[in-house]
Amino acid sequence: MLHNNSFVQSQMTLREKLAHMHWLFIILLCVTASVGFAMLYSAAGGNLDPWASRQIVRFALGIGGMAIIAVTDIRLWLRYAYVVYFIVLALLVAVEIAGFVGMGAQRWISLGVFNIQPSELMKVAVVLALARYFHGISIEEIERPSLLVPPLLIVAVPAFLILRQPDLGTTLMVVMASIGIFFAAGVKMWKFALVGVIGLASAPVAWFYVLRDYQRARIMTFINPESDTLGSGYHIIQSKIALGSGGVFGKGYLMGTQGHLNFLPEKQTDFIFTMLAEEFGLVGGLALLALYIIILFYGFSISLSSRNHFGRLLGMGVTITFFLYIFINIAMVMGLVPVVGVPLPLVSYGGTAMLTILFGFGLLMCVHINRDLTIGRRDSGDDY
């Protein structure tokens, strides 16, 4: 490697950028996605159709898109962070006005050839916008409450729109990822405590005036799944049966009775982890979790090794988002949190989540490639 720390990164050639790419990280992503392909093949009863084949194509396209994002100049993202945010926000509003209902919630918008869920894209857009905002604020300024109002609005507006769709899972993810960024950016602890107390106090209001019936039902079901064994509780009970019956070594690939006999709901999407753990047991579940932990570890280290604050916050935001996907999904299928409809990243069937995650990882790669670039606090990228 010919570069040194004083080397002006923006002048890197494409070849150099590719050389700086975190290839091990990309291999990890491919391995994880392959686990997904295998499980989708099993979910279809030993068939590439209808899920595995399409997922492979999507992942291939997604990883290509990720590579393209990775080699862009990070200052471009810094400069256009708000633009991206407002485009996605506009899409969210469009969903509110013209979107169509799928699976009981108004989440989708048609972009001609394919449909997207703007709320998914918002997970990354919020991270971008917040990273840009906190990048421009000094360690002293962060103490000033008035300066916390804009970032709070950046989070609250889309969160409110997404909750209205209604999509509790995505709202929670956007809000929690944002809290992570606020925290990493250095907002004082007592402020979180204050917001927490206010949040708890307003919970009853939310319960009665904001949450929809089905969301309340899901939370009630979570608290006591056995109360409704054939209704909402059925999913979580069957999921636990599938997991538990898998035991330590599982029932064997393509041999999961709960999944293959359709006792397991949504086995190709939200409950795919259950299927994996039924067929490969505790060993299989831990192996996938280990893959995720390694990815998270690299995400962290990329974020920490960046020499510009935008890159750090962006990397951290993407990593936190990825973590939230993993944690909420697995905790959900094991009955630790309510079923809120969060897919297992890279493994669950679904295009938009894949797009979001690979978009996020594209930015993470970009941070990695530009790790040695220093960007001034006031240098918002408009005039580098």
Place this chain on the structure above:
Amino acid sequence: MHRDSERHKLFSRRAAMLGGGKALLLSALVGRMYYLQVVESSRYKTLAEENRINFRLLAPPRGRIVDRFGRAMADNQQNYRAVVIPEQSGDLAVTLGLLSKIIPLGDKDWRRILREAKRRRAFVPITVRENLNWGDVARIEVNAPDLPGVLIDVGQSRNYIYGSEIAHVLGYVAAVSEKEISGDPLLELPGFRIGKAGVEKVYDMQLRGQGGSSQVEVNALGRVIRELARQEGQVGNEVRLTINLDLQRFIAKLLGDESASVVVVDVHSGDVLAMVSSPSFDPNMFNKGLEQAQWEALVHNEKSPLTNKAISGQYAPGSTFKMAVGLAALEKGAITPETKVHCSGSVKMGNAEFHCWKRGGHGSVNMEQAIEQSCDVYFYEAARRTGIDRVSAMAERLGMGKTLDLGLPGERDGLMPTRKWKAKTFNEPWQMGETMISGIGQGYILVTPLQLAIMTARIANGGFNVSPRLVTEDGANEKPAMESIGLIPEHLQIVTNGMNNVVNGPKGTASRARIHETGMEMAGKTGTVQVRRITKSERETGVIKNEDLPWKERDHALFVGFGPVANPRFAVSVVVEHGGSGSGAAAPLARDILLEAQKLALSTPAPSEREAKTKRKEEDVT
């Protein structure tokens, strides 16, 4: 730069805390995974198996019911059903339209099928029609490519091969009612049938067998994926009856729609060779499910086709009772073989006058002649001299007045009156006139046709207490242990001579029913029982002939008989309700039956019967 490094430090600190938080949460996941997949695993494994595996009970084939020679009378038939699986048929209405060109479907069927298709899951077969014949099955199979989703399904259903000809003895099976569910899971199987009458009811447990089971893997919707294990059930035991199918069918055809009953027993073993009650019904109808109109027709028929008259019908025995009266009188010594009674056509007793059936009277007759000509006046006198209690006691020794424990439901006691009985029942003293009419088998006396047949058998076999037997163990006709009922052979001889003369004597009341075939013979006794009161004025102007009366008011016609005369084997009783006269309506039937029984015995001599006969002879010698 300095500011940024400070910011970096803070960021690193915070990042480390975030990382720690994540690690904590992830270890919670691992802990939960361990709990579910290791600690609680066996519980969830059981639950998964319970999800996956369904036990299905398999109905065992019901045991057959066969006749004394092992010929099946009730067996199980392949029941071919046309079923349609909606999810495979595409447009169900179109498929049914095509199918209706092969097997006609009523509007009701259409509606039922479409209703069930809506209600059930699309892979559950719906029965279109049951009990298809071979032609229908073949035509459906040939047209199978045009009938998507239509399948032929084979089940088993009870089949009574001879239908109404042996309905009352076999009984029938029908769907289990709510009350009958006893804990045997078989009873809760849809379509399961249990015995509701006759042998089917009494021997239900033997015939039923043991249920098998099938373990099938099902998916979340209940669709069967595959069979994992199967344990066949135990076929029900065969029940062998003493019935001779040929004789039974012969009699059933002979009686036709007459309201009548016939019992034929082996005089030595008590084996019930035939038991017919007519009119009859088709027990197969009960199995398939009776329609309201059919049921009403059976219940409201004045000839009561559902009743087994042979054991449930109670009749005044009329003149067929005279042997019992005679034997009682001889035993008491009230009358000797030589005693003669003058019959002038009637006899006075107090204010009442008791008439003989023959207006001019029989003149002076002894017992043998009195039986031959069925003289009423003789037996008024015999009963008067003997007393009702002795007459009833003799009748009971001969098998009347109490159930004979044949084993079929509905067997009745009949009635043998005594002084005590009347005092207890009516709180009135017994009248001499009542004794006199008891002498000709009228008044309070009631018997069943089965009891009449057993009475005849006990007279014919030399006075042994033979009892009726309907079921044999493994067809081994070991001779039942019998005791003498203590009759003096000479007395029996007088009675049987009289009975011989009834048929074969010059003045016998049933001489028209004599058997002319060589080697075949019978003896017997006629009986004609009034079911209305004949007034004095009617008697003076001439008794109205039976043909001129409404059916319900005509006399019952009875006949009891045995054959052959010299070496009796078969005893028969015939009761034709409102048939007119014993000699005219019942005797010819008895003649045909005894003739057929003897012919059948020649063509298919049952070893057991021959054995029984030789044994009897040996006992005669001793």
